[in-house]
Amino acid sequence: MLNPSSRSSHLKIVFVLPAKPKHVVSSVVSHPLNKFKDTSIAHSTLISSFSQFGTGIFTPKTISARFLSTSSPHRQTPVNHSRSMSEKITNLDDALQLFDDMTNRKPLPAVFKFTQLLQAVTKMKQYSYSVKLFQRMNSLRVPVNAYTISIVIKCCCQMHRTNEGFAVLGYAFKHNILPNVCTFSTLLNGLVLEDRVLKAERLFKKLIKEALCEPNAIMYSIMIKGLCKSGNNDTAIALLKLMDEKGCKPNVVTYNTIINSLCKDKMVDDALNLFKEMVFHKGIFPDVVTYTSLIHGLCNLSRWDEVSKLLKQMEDERISLDVKLYNTLVDALCKEGKVEDANCIISSMIERGEYPNVVTYNSIIDGYCLRGEMSKANEVFDSMGSRGLVPNIVTYNNLLNGYCKKLKREEAMHLFHEITKKGMKPNVITYSIMIQGLFRARRCKDAHGVYNDMRAHNLIPDECTYRIILEGLCNNNQVDEALSLFHLMGGNKLNSNIKVYNILIDGASKSGKFDIARNLFNDLTFKGLQPNVWSYTVMISSFCREGLVGEAKELLFKMEDSGCPPDNVTYNVLLQGVLKNKQYDTVEMLLKEMEARGFSIDASTVEMLLHYIKTSCLDVSLLKLIGKLVPKEEVDAPCFIV
DNA sequence: GTAGGGTTAG
Numbered sequence: 001m002l003n004p005s006s007r008s009s010h011l012k013i014v015f016v017l018p019a020k021p022k023h024v025v026s027s028v029v030s031h032p033l034n035k036f037k038d039t040s041i042a043h044s045t046l047i048s049s050f051s052q053f054g055t056g057i058f059t060p061k062t063i064s065a066r067f068l069s070t071s072s073p074h075r076q077t078p079v080n081h082s083r084s085m086s087e088k089i090t091n092l093d094d095a096l097q098l099f100d101d102m103t104n105r106k107p108l109p110a111v112f113k114f115t116q117l118l119q120a121v122t123k124m125k126q127y128s129y130s131v132k133l134f135q136r137m138n139s140l141r142v143p144v145n146a147y148t149i150s151i152v153i154k155c156c157c158q159m160h161r162t163n164e165g166f167a168v169l170g171y172a173f174k175h176n177i178l179p180n181v182c183t184f185s186t187l188l189n190g191l192v193l194e195d196r197v198l199k200a201e202r203l204f205k206k207l208i209k210e211a212l213c214e215p216n217a218i219m220y221s222i223m224i225k226g227l228c229k230s231g232n233n234d235t236a237i238a239l240l241k242l243m244d245e246k247g248c249k250p251n252v253v254t255y256n257t258i259i260n261s262l263c264k265d266k267m268v269d270d271a272l273n274l275f276k277e278m279v280f281h282k283g284i285f286p287d288v289v290t291y292t293s294l295i296h297g298l299c300n301l302s303r304w305d306e307v308s309k310l311l312k313q314m315e316d317e318r319i320s321l322d323v324k325l326y327n328t329l330v331d332a333l334c335k336e337g338k339v340e341d342a343n344c345i346i347s348s349m350i351e352r353g354e355y356p357n358v359v360t361y362n363s364i365i366d367g368y369c370l371r372g373e374m375s376k377a378n379e380v381f382d383s384m385g386s387r388g389l390v391p392n393i394v395t396y397n398n399l400l401n402g403y404c405k406k407l408k409r410e411e412a413m414h415l416f417h418e419i420t421k422k423g424m425k426p427n428v429i430t431y432s433i434m435i436q437g438l439f440r441a442r443r444c445k446d447a448h449g450v451y452n453d454m455r456a457h458n459l460i461p462d463e464c465t466y467r468i469i470l471e472g473l474c475n476n477n478q479v480d481e482a483l484s485l486f487h488l489m490g491g492n493k494l495n496s497n498i499k500v501y502n503i504l505i506d507g508a509s510k511s512g513k514f515d516i517a518r519n520l521f522n523d524l525t526f527k528g529l530q531p532n533v534w535s536y537t538v539m540i541s542s543f544c545r546e547g548l549v550g551e552a553k554e555l556l557f558k559m560e561d562s563g564c565p566p567d568n569v570t571y572n573v574l575l576q577g578v579l580k581n582k583q584y585d586t587v588e589m590l591l592k593e594m595e596a597r598g599f600s601i602d603a604s605t606v607e608m609l610l611h612y613i614k615t616s617c618l619d620v621s622l623l624k625l626i627g628k629l630v631p632k633e634e635v636d637a638p639c640f641i642v
Numbered sequence: 643g644t645a646g647g648g649t650t651a652g
Contacts, residue, residue, distance in 0.1 A: 085644085110643085112644040113643090114644085115644040115646095116644055118644085119645075122645095145645095146644095146645075147644045147645045148646095150645035150646060151644085151646095153645090154646070176643090180645090181646080182645050182646045183645080183646080185645095186645080186646050187646095188646090188647095189646070189647065216646095218646055219647085221645080221647045221648075222647055224647090225647070225648075252648085253648045254647085255648090256647095256648045256649075257648050258648095263649095265647095288649080289648055289649050292648095292649040293648085294647055295649095296649070296650080323650090324649055324650055325649080327649095327650050327651095328649080330650095331650065357650095358651095359651065360649055360650090365650075393652090394651045394652090397652065398652085401652065430652090432652065433652065436652090464652065468652095509650050548648095549651090593652075
């Protein structure tokens with residue numbers, strides 16, 4: 001009843017996908033934002049020209065020969081110098097072989113050759129290998145410099161071992177290698193990655209205070225990312241202003257970081273304002289990432305018209321959509337249940353030379369699963385192999401979630417075991433889905449077993465797992481267990497979450513523990529937690545269950561004053577409560593308020609109203625008003641002008 | 643000649 005996803009939406013989605021620029025023409029384009037950055041044509045030409053050689057063109061030997069060759073034009077095989085080392089070597093074995101070749105050379109190749117190789121391995125995300133190579137360089141006494149140090153620190157940081165990164169910094173000091181703004185930026189980024197933002201702030205301040213390095217736009221961007229990540233968008237914006245004042249010009253990445261964070265926090269209007277500031281006041285060109293963040297934010301709020309507008313804007317600015325942006329659109333449509341439209345997007349992306357990847361199909365599978373169409377979801381899953389795509393853990397999680405939602409316990413169990421058989425590791429999400437599914441199937445013992453299994457695999461349950469367990473216990477007449485778990489967690493961060501309270505308030509109320517429900521609701525203010533629409537709605541439903549309709553209505557008025565206006569669900573819940581408590585006089589007023597607010601009545605409320613009319617508790621004249629409040633069938637299919 | 647930052651999955 002309180003599931004917001006059941007709210008009906010009446011959308012007409014019009015996406016005008018930007019046409020892919022056909023030619024890169026250097027003519028003047030009137031739009032102030034216009035710029036030419038389409039490299040896709042050059043790219044595809046490059047790929048097709050190489051494809052005829054097959055994949056064996058770069059053997060370790062040839063790479064070694066090309067890479068180490070002297071500058072003599074006679075001995076040199078034609079090498080495309082515009083391609084960097086990391087583009088030439090994309091295979092770990094080749095890189096390791098080359099490293100061996102290099103160490104056997106006398107004299108040893110220059111430091112920067114080693115550094116280039118280290119960078120190539122790092123680009124492959126083989127961080128532990130990079131670190132190992134660095135250690136071998138040390139034992140071979142290959143000199144290292146600030147570049148090498150930064151790469152190795154980055155590798156430590158990417159493995160979430162920033163402390164080891166600091167040890168490398170110590171090594172640098174010991175060897176008289178002066179760390180610079182790049183070195184420190186990498187370390188700051190490592191701290192941010194590990195959510196150690198306070199430590200990052202302290203280091204950042206120390207760097208400035210002791211003049212260890214002059215922060216540049218990249219370093220500021222990292223700090224801004226840290227602030228955003230720790231929920232301090234305002235401070236992040238303040239730092240953006242500060243860097244500007246200090247004469248350090250923010251760039252598109254700096255803005256993208258904050259815009260993305262604001263969009264994730266549903267503050268899309270603030271993000272759009274920042275976007276305008278960036279473009280019109282600072283003259284910074286947005287890129288595909290900027291648009292992806294904004295479009296993602298708008299999609300989450302179902303603001304489709306504005307999505308279309310931004311897509312149109314991209315077309316005007318000749319910014320091509322990339323796979324990630326297509327995936328954002330595909331995912332948003334699938335979440336709305338519009339899988340067919342998402343498939344249209346896939347067709348058009350293929351036409352434009354962008355290829356769907358695992359993420360794309362994961363969204364499609366998820367879309368079918370949400371609609372309960374498991375056979376279609378499985379069809380897509382089966383087709384992935386023929387498209388050269390390997391399903392990942394997300395693919396399995398989506399399918400698993402589909403089975404669990406449909407209470408297909410055996411299929412879910414089978415798939416769950418299949419994951420390990422395929423050599424993949426279930427993650428916290430896999431286990432959480434499984435636990436939720438078992439609770440829903442009223443298999444509390446099995447749910448507990450899966451939880452133990454998860455702990456045995458050293459996986460730490462997250463806040464979502466915690467909520468799933470609390471909700472599972474509540475829905476299986478084990479509210480006492482849920483409450484004792486909640487008390488056991490005490491002041492844990494997981495307990496300062498409004499969603500946790502909503503689950504418990506609802507659970508306590510439904511199992512007749514009204515006083516506990518009310519106390520929990522009152523506790524919110526003491527804990528400094530702001531009740532949201534769900535909290536109020538759950539409490540209103542709780543009052544109605546106790547026959548306290550007056551208090552329920554009072555709370556509805558209070559919502560408005562607290563800056564948290566009631567929504568569709570709140571009204572439906574109150575309406576049902578009023579009917580159950582035979583307070584028929586209030587019905588008309590509530591229906592009129594709903595009409596004024598543009599809300600609609602859900603199917604179960606309509607059914608109840610009709611029942612009370614039939615039994616003459618309500619007047620037939622209400623039918624006209626009810627008719628206006630019944631959601632119309634969605635006639636308008638989303639329209640894609642491609 | 644070689645290093646550091648931003649977008650997608652419950």
